[in-house]
Amino acid sequence: DSGVTQTPKHLITATGQRVTLRCSPRSGDLSVYWYQQSLDQGLQFLIQYYNGEERAKGNILERFSAQQFPDLHSELNLSSLELGDSALYFCASSVVSGRTEAFFGQGTRLTVV
Amino acid sequence: GQQLNQSPQSMFIQEGEDVSMNCTSSSIFNTWLWYKQDPGEGPVLLIALYKAGELTSNGRLTAQFGITRKDSFLNISASIPSDVGIYFCAGLRDDKIIFGKGTRLHILP
Numbered sequence: 001d002s003g004v005t006q007t008p009k010h011l012i013t014a015t016g017q018r019v020t021l022r023c024s025p026r027s028g029d030l031s032v033y034w035y036q037q038s039l040d041q042g043l044q045f046l047i048q049y050y051n052g053e054e055r056a057k058g059n060i061l062e063r064f065s066a067q068q069f070p071d072l073h074s075e076l077n078l079s080s081l082e083l084g085d086s087a088l089y090f091c092a093s094s095v096v097s098g099r100t101e102a103f104f105g106q107g108t109r110l111t112v113v
Numbered sequence: 114g115q116q117l118n119q120s121p122q123s124m125f126i127q128e129g130e131d132v133s134m135n136c137t138s139s140s141i142f143n144t145w146l147w148y149k150q151d152p153g154e155g156p157v158l159l160i161a162l163y164k165a166g167e168l169t170s171n172g173r174l175t176a177q178f179g180i181t182r183k184d185s186f187l188n189i190s191a192s193i194p195s196d197v198g199i200y201f202c203a204g205l206r207d208d209k210i211i212f213g214k215g216t217r218l219h220i221l222p
Contacts, residue, residue: 103153
C-alpha cells in the first residue's frame, strides 16, 4: 500500500458527461501529480500541484481541469467526455515538488461509452 | 518537450536469465526513478537514484544513474515469474516527473 488513495476505482459514464476523480496523497506529501494511461501506453503527465498551487502542466486537454484543496487532496475534473478519454488515471504524491520520489495510487479506470 | 527513450520496448526471456534495460535522454535529470507496473495496478517504486554515478541495489535489482545525468539502466538478475510486468524509468526535473514508455518483460516457461 503506497498510502495514496484514489476514488472511485472504476467509473463508467456516457459521452458528453462530466466526472470528478479524487486523490488523497500520502500523509505529509505536499505535491500531487496526475497522469493518464491509455491501453498499453505509457504514462502521460497531465498536471501537478504543490501545496494548493498549480506547479506544472503537461498534455492536459482544455476539457480537463484539476485543483488541490487546503487539506491537500486533489480532484481531476473531466468534462464533455469522449470515447478516447477512456483510460486509467493515476495520481502520485511526493514530499517536495519534483525533488523526491513519487508514490502512485491504484488508479481510476474510466470507461466512456 | 522532454522525452525519455526507454529500451527495449519488450523482452522475452527464460526464467533464470538476467535482464537489462535502459533509459536515455537529451536532457539532464536530477533524479532517476524506476517503477514496475502490474496489469491494472499503479506503478510501484523500485529504486530511486539521486546522484550521478550512483549504483543502487534492491534485492535482485540494480540500477545506476549515468555519469552524464542523461541516462540510467536497470538490471534484474536471475529472473523469476513474478518479475513479469512493465518497467518504467522516470526522470525528475523542473517540477515534472517524465516517464519513459516502458519495457514490457515476458518470461517464457
